[in-house]
Amino acid sequence: MQPSAAPYDERLTAPRSWWLISFLVGVAFALILLPFGTLPLLGGLVGGTAAAAVMASSYGSLRIRIVGDSLIAGEAKIPVSALGEAEILDPEEARAWRTYKADTRAFLLLRSYIPGALKVEVVDPDDPTPYLYLSTREPERLAEALKTARTAAA
Numbered sequence: 001m002q003p004s005a006a007p008y009d010e011r012l013t014a015p016r017s018w019w020l021i022s023f024l025v026g027v028a029f030a031l032i033l034l035p036f037g038t039l040p041l042l043g044g045l046v047g048g049t050a051a052a053a054v055m056a057s058s059y060g061s062l063r064i065r066i067v068g069d070s071l072i073a074g075e076a077k078i079p080v081s082a083l084g085e086a087e088i089l090d091p092e093e094a095r096a097w098r099t100y101k102a103d104t105r106a107f108l109l110l111r112s113y114i115p116g117a118l119k120v121e122v123v124d125p126d127d128p129t130p131y132l133y134l135s136t137r138e139p140e141r142l143a144e145a146l147k148t149a150r151t152a153a154a
Contacts, residue, residue, distance in 0.1 A: 014060030
């Protein structure tokens with residue numbers, strides 16, 4: 001039996017402006033190495049740009065997926081049976097839940113450059129986590145996929 005395709009799969013990539021910043025970091029390294037000659041200048045440009053790009057890429061490589069009966073958000077893997085209702089947060093409400101409304105026990109998958117989010121209640125009595133806060137560009141689609149996965153698991 002072959003596993004079915006994931007009903008939801010989103011990658012939280014870094015914004016395009018970060019790639020320009022990565023290049024500018026390379027330019028800064030090149031300017032630092034300018035007094036040492038042309039080859040160190042080029043090495044600084046390439047090396048600095050590559051190092052900054054690797055950092056931007058690794059920060060933006062998080063994924064949110066629903067596979068089978070589990071929600072996988074970053075490094076967390078939660079069975080959908082342990083999840084309750086999902087609340088779609090508009091940008092203003094998402095900012096509030098990232099800041100002054102946040103619970104220190106909650107699981108927060110934050111990306112401040114993503115305005116929308118989904119807040120999912122955790123109903124497992126053995127889990128001290130009250131809710132999951134998931135930054136997502138498509139909160140409606142993720143909420144629908146969670147509802148579908150919960151229905152299929154029941």
